[in-house]
Amino acid sequence: AQSVTQPDIHITVSEGASLELRCNYSYGATPYLFWYVQSPGQGLQLLLKYFSGDTLVQGIKGFEAEFKRSQSSFNLRKPSVHWSDAAEYFCAVGAGPKYNQGGKLIFGQGTELSVKP
Amino acid sequence: KAGVTQTPRYLIKTRGQQVTLSCSPISGHRSVSWYQQTPGQGLQFLFEYFSETQRNKGNFPGRFSGRQFSNSRSEMNVSTLELGDSALYLCASSPRTGGYEQYFGPGTRLTVT
Numbered sequence: 001a002q003s004v005t006q007p008d009i010h011i012t013v014s015e016g017a018s019l020e021l022r023c024n025y026s027y028g029a030t031p032y033l034f035w036y037v038q039s040p041g042q043g044l045q046l047l048l049k050y051f052s053g054d055t056l057v058q059g060i061k062g063f064e065a066e067f068k069r070s071q072s073s074f075n076l077r078k079p080s081v082h083w084s085d086a087a088e089y090f091c092a093v094g095a096g097p098k099y100n101q102g103g104k105l106i107f108g109q110g111t112e113l114s115v116k117p
Numbered sequence: 118k119a120g121v122t123q124t125p126r127y128l129i130k131t132r133g134q135q136v137t138l139s140c141s142p143i144s145g146h147r148s149v150s151w152y153q154q155t156p157g158q159g160l161q162f163l164f165e166y167f168s169e170t171q172r173n174k175g176n177f178p179g180r181f182s183g184r185q186f187s188n189s190r191s192e193m194n195v196s197t198l199e200l201g202d203s204a205l206y207l208c209a210s211s212p213r214t215g216g217y218e219q220y221f222g223p224g225t226r227l228t229v230t
Contacts, residue, residue: 031216032216032217032218034218036221041226042223042224043121043207043221043222043223043224044207044209044221045221046218046219046220046221049218051217090160092160093216094215094216094217095215095216096215096216101173101215101216102165102167102172102173102214102215102216103148103150103165103167103172103173103209103211103214103215103216103217103219104150104162104165104173104175104216105150105162105209105216105219106162107152107159107160108159109159110159110160
């Protein structure tokens with residue numbers, strides 16, 4: 001079955017420290033991969049996406065993610081965290097048009113990020 | 118471009134009632150997907166419409182239905198509401214169907230009492 005796992009439910013980092021959020025997926029083929037961020041009471045904002053090509057992708061707000069096919073992972077990183085980065089982060093996968101799944105995205109359970117001053 | 122808009126933002130209903138939620142996608146986007154978000158189950162896909170056709174449906178009972186209009190605006194309907202339907206309902210639009218990036222609205226918070 002298709003699934004997305006975010007092993008860390010909650011992470012706390014100090015402001016200015018580096019950040020890595022983990023995401024592993026289980027899929028029949030290389031899916032389309034996304035990271036979203038959600039602030040309390042808000043919708044989801046797209047941080048970055050990966051379809052193919054360069055395995056290191058840059059996103060908004062200084063975030064980047066690296067696709068590792070051998071590990072079925074798509075981890076999100078940021079070199080220096082700001083207090084405003086505190087939010088919940090979701091990894092998601094889409095099947096791509098070849099698999100006739102329509103627009104369905106499968107989401108991980110989310111990782112809540114707290115930032116210490 | 119204006120983002121995805123959802124109305125209403127908040128809704129309180131009683132068990133057994135029905136509810137209709139509305140979503141206006143980003144201009145030019147023809148795909149609209151709906152998701153239910155709850156603390157226990159997380160984000161779950163309800164259905165997707167593209168050019169007025171339902172392209173995929175998640176594992177939800179038939180009480181959950183939707184439609185899309187010719188201007189790409191979409192509505193979802195939940196009939197015979199249950200307490201467990203209390204959730205944040207998120208709409209997302211995309212310029213294309215097929216698992217590509219989606220842009221989310223702020224959601225409708227539905228509370229069933």
